[in-house]
Amino acid sequence: MIRSIARGCAAGAAGTTALNAVTYADMALRGRPASSIPETAVDKITTLMGHPVPDTSGRDNRLTGLGALSGIAVGTGTGAAVSLIHRAGVRGPLWLGGLLTGALAIALTDAPMARLGVSDPRTWSARDWTADVVPHLVYGLVTYGVITASDQRR
Numbered sequence: 001m002i003r004s005i006a007r008g009c010a011a012g013a014a015g016t017t018a019l020n021a022v023t024y025a026d027m028a029l030r031g032r033p034a035s036s037i038p039e040t041a042v043d044k045i046t047t048l049m050g051h052p053v054p055d056t057s058g059r060d061n062r063l064t065g066l067g068a069l070s071g072i073a074v075g076t077g078t079g080a081a082v083s084l085i086h087r088a089g090v091r092g093p094l095w096l097g098g099l100l101t102g103a104l105a106i107a108l109t110d111a112p113m114a115r116l117g118v119s120d121p122r123t124w125s126a127r128d129w130t131a132d133v134v135p136h137l138v139y140g141l142v143t144y145g146v147i148t149a150s151d152q153r154r
Helices: 002-030 037-048 059-087 094-116 126-153
Strands: none
Touching: 002 059, 002 094, 002 126, 037 059, 037 094, 059 094, 059 126, 094 126
């Protein structure tokens, strides 16, 4: 089981790297700014937990760093969960597993954002949804592909 969790974390890290690459390429191509949603979410979560990020010099930078780290945590954690599900025998072709893994990652990021009131996906435009779905689909394909890569060697 530990090996499956480690493989899933590595797969999730690879998927997160791919997601970030697609996101940064989109920003570079369209000239769009980075999203402030991760920082806003971290600010709300830490405040709700009674441990707000101190309002001192560098606060915005700390929130940016914590927002990015939270994305990495979700990506690696999702990879670990999918790897455990795969270990339990739930398997499918790459396209389906990748699609479901990407959908799980979207759910694990967008649902909490909506619940916190940081963003409301119901109000997003088609362009907003594309900017969210495409990187998560790439995440899912890379993550599931790494998880299933060992299947071919057996």
